[in-house]
Amino acid sequence: MAAIDINQEQFQQMIQGDKPVLVDFWAPWCGYCRRIGPAYEKVAEEYGDRLAVVKINIDEEGTLAEEARVEVIPTLILYRDGKAVDSIVNPGSKAAIDQFIQAALSQ
Amino acid sequence: MGEPHIFDMIVVGGGPGGYTAALYAARAGLDTLVLEKLSAGGQMALTGEVDNYPGFEEGIDGFTLGEKMQRQAERFGAKTEYAQVEHMDLAPSPKVLETSEGTFLAKTVVLATGANPRALGLPNEAALTGRGVAYCAACDGMRYKGKTVVVVGGGNSAAADALILSRIAQKVILVHRRDTLRATKVYHRPLMEAKNLEFRWNSVVTELLHGDKLTGVKLKDVNTGEETVLPCDGVFISVGRKPAAELVQGQLELDRSGYVVADETTKTSLPGVYAVGDVRTKPLRQVVTAVADGATAVHMAEEYLAGGR
Numbered sequence: 001m002a003a004i005d006i007n008q009e010q011f012q013q014m015i016q017g018d019k020p021v022l023v024d025f026w027a028p029w030c031g032y033c034r035r036i037g038p039a040y041e042k043v044a045e046e047y048g049d050r051l052a053v054v055k056i057n058i059d060e061e062g063t064l065a066e067e068a069r070v071e072v073i074p075t076l077i078l079y080r081d082g083k084a085v086d087s088i089v090n091p092g093s094k095a096a097i098d099q100f101i102q103a104a105l106s107q
Numbered sequence: 108m109g110e111p112h113i114f115d116m117i118v119v120g121g122g123p124g125g126y127t128a129a130l131y132a133a134r135a136g137l138d139t140l141v142l143e144k145l146s147a148g149g150q151m152a153l154t155g156e157v158d159n160y161p162g163f164e165e166g167i168d169g170f171t172l173g174e175k176m177q178r179q180a181e182r183f184g185a186k187t188e189y190a191q192v193e194h195m196d197l198a199p200s201p202k203v204l205e206t207s208e209g210t211f212l213a214k215t216v217v218l219a220t221g222a223n224p225r226a227l228g229l230p231n232e233a234a235l236t237g238r239g240v241a242y243c244a245a246c247d248g249m250r251y252k253g254k255t256v257v258v259v260g261g262g263n264s265a266a267a268d269a270l271i272l273s274r275i276a277q278k279v280i281l282v283h284r285r286d287t288l289r290a291t292k293v294y295h296r297p298l299m300e301a302k303n304l305e306f307r308w309n310s311v312v313t314e315l316l317h318g319d320k321l322t323g324v325k326l327k328d329v330n331t332g333e334e335t336v337l338p339c340d341g342v343f344i345s346v347g348r349k350p351a352a353e354l355v356q357g358q359l360e361l362d363r364s365g366y367v368v369a370d371e372t373t374k375t376s377l378p379g380v381y382a383v384g385d386v387r388t389k390p391l392r393q394v395v396t397a398v399a400d401g402a403t404a405v406h407m408a409e410e411y412l413a414g415g416r
Contacts, residue, residue, distance in 0.1 A: 093207075
C-alpha cells in the first residue's frame with residue numbers, strides 16, 4: 001500500500017480509529033523529505049497491516065502542522081488513540097524509521 | 108534450509124558511483140544487489156541543481172538524477188535493498204554483510220559509501236541538526252529567510268555557503284579559525300562586496316547555545332582566548348567532508364584522512380573489494396568521476412571472477 005496524502009478531515013477520522021497512524025509531515029520543496037520518500041513507501045508496504053501510513057503536506061495543511069508543533073521537516077509522528085505517542089526528525093535511514101516505529105509501538 | 112544465496116556483486120551505497128557499478132554489473136550478467144540505507148543519489152540527492160553532469164544541458168536536480176540512475180540499473184536486473192549495513196567481513200569468500208534487513212553474501216563487494224559533512228564535534232550538535240544546525244546552505248538555506256546565520260569554515264564550500272545565505276538571510280557572519288580564507292580567489296570579491304556579510308577571524312565555535320532550538324553560538328578568539336556570545340538563528344557548518352569508511356576500518360588500508368586507498372583501478376587492499384566515488388583516494392570528487400569509478404570497478408571484478416573465485 002502506498003503512503004497517501006491526507007487532509008485535516010481524514011486525519012481527525014484516522015487518529016480516532018483502531019489502527020495507530022504514522023504521519024510524515026513533508027513539503028514538495030524539502031530535499032530531505034524527498035530523500036526519505038522511497039524508504040517511507042517501503043515502510044508503508046511492510047507495516048500496512050498494523051499501521052496506517054500517511055503523509056501530510058504542510059504547505060496545504062498548515063494548521064495541522066502547527067497544531068502538531070512541526071517546525072522542522074521531515075518529521076514523522078506516530079499517533080495512537082488520538083494522541084501523539086512519539087516523533088522523529090529527519091531519520092537518516094530506513095533502519096532508523098523501523099527502530100522509531102518499534103519503539104513507539106511498544107510505548 | 109537451502110544453500111544461502113551468494114550474489115556475484117554487492118554494492119554498498121546507492122549514489123552515482125554505486126548505481127553505475129550496478130548498471131555495468133547487471134549488463135554484464137552479474138547477479139547484483141545494491142544496499143542503500145535511505146534513497147538513491149547519495150550526497151547528490153541534496154543538490155538542488157546539478158549543472159556539470161554532461162547530457163543535461165538545462166541542469167537536473169540531484170534527487171531526480173539519482174532516481175534515474177537507480178531505475179536504469181534496475182532495468183537490467185540489479186536489485187535494491189533498503190538496508191543499513193552494520194558489519195562487513197570482507198576477507199573471506201564469500202564476503203559477509205550483516206545489515207538491518209538480514210545477512211547477505213557476495214563474491215565481490217563495491218564500496219560506494221561516499222562521504223558526509225564533517226561535524227564540529229560539539230555537545231548537542233547532532234540533536235540540534237535541523238533545529239538550527241545545518242550542513243548544506245543550498246538545502247536548508249530557505250528556512251533562514253530574513254534571519255541571522257553563522258557559517259563556520261574558510262574553504263570553498265564555506266565561501267559558497269556564505270554567498271548563498273547572503274542572498275537569503277538578513278545577516279551572515281562567517282567564522283573562521285584563521286585570519287584569511289582558504290577559498291579560491293573567485294569567491295573573495297563577491298564575499299567582500301556582500302553588504303550583509305561580516306567576518307569573525309581567528310575564532311572558533313566552542314559551544315552551541317540553545318533551548319528547543321539553536322539560539323546562538325559561543326566563540327573563542329584563538330589568539331586572546333577571549334569568549335563572546337553571538338546570538339543567531341542558524342549555524343551552517345562547512346568544515347570539509349569525512350569519508351564513510353568506519354565499517355571497513357581495520358580491514359582495508361585507509362589513508363590519513365580516512366579515505367579507502369585505491370588507485371584508478373578502484374582495487375583496494377583486499378582482493379574482490381573495490382572502492383568507488385568519494386570514499387576512494389582521488390584528486391577530484393565529482394559525480395562524473397564517481398560514475399567512471401563504478402564502471403572500472405565492474406571491469407576489475409569481472410577479471411577477478413573469471414579467475415575462478
